[in-house]
Amino acid sequence: MTYSRIFRNSYDRGDQRSNKAIFRALLDRIWKRLQGWKEKLLLRAKKEVLLKSIIQAIPTYLVGVYKFSSSVIRSIQSAMAKFFWGHTGSQRKIHWKSWDTMSTPKCLGGMRFKDLEVFNVALLGKQAWKLVHKENYLYSRVMKAKYFPNSSFLDSFLGTAGSYCWRSIWSAKALSKEGLI
Structure with a gap:
């Protein structure tokens, strides 16, 4: 299953139609960026840097203007988690920590990824x-x-x-x- 299909399946369940095109373009842009990287060849530290510096920066403008629905945030976080832990075709590798845990500070055992919901409300x-x-x-x-x-x-x-x-x-x-x- 591709990231695009994951985004579409989780996004089409209940979001408003008027905002669908805005968020669809964002999700497709994130998916295309993730597809461009060879996740098998990257170490986890490099994946962490790529996710923090590039993927989490893509929605910054829209996060400051529109309230993201929880399904859009879950879709983005799901794609980032699958890229970080590894995902090949229909095989899903084990996610050793939940995304909520990975969003906590490093001193508390997390990876300090942005919590997009909190970031959205703050902007x-x-x-x-x-x-x-x-x-x-x-x-x-x-x-x-x-x-x-x-x-x-x-x-x-x-x-x-x-x-x-x-x-x-x-x-x-x-x-x-x-x-x-």
């Missing part, structure tokens, strides 16, 4: 923080004019006609409020 929180503290930025002025013209971001409501980007940033509002304390 969305950064965008929300900019809406609160950088009101003269073009980005802040556009978002204010469109989604909360008569209030501040912290007093804004989600509404029903907001874009996926707005809903994603609004979901990090609680994190911004917590950071203000």
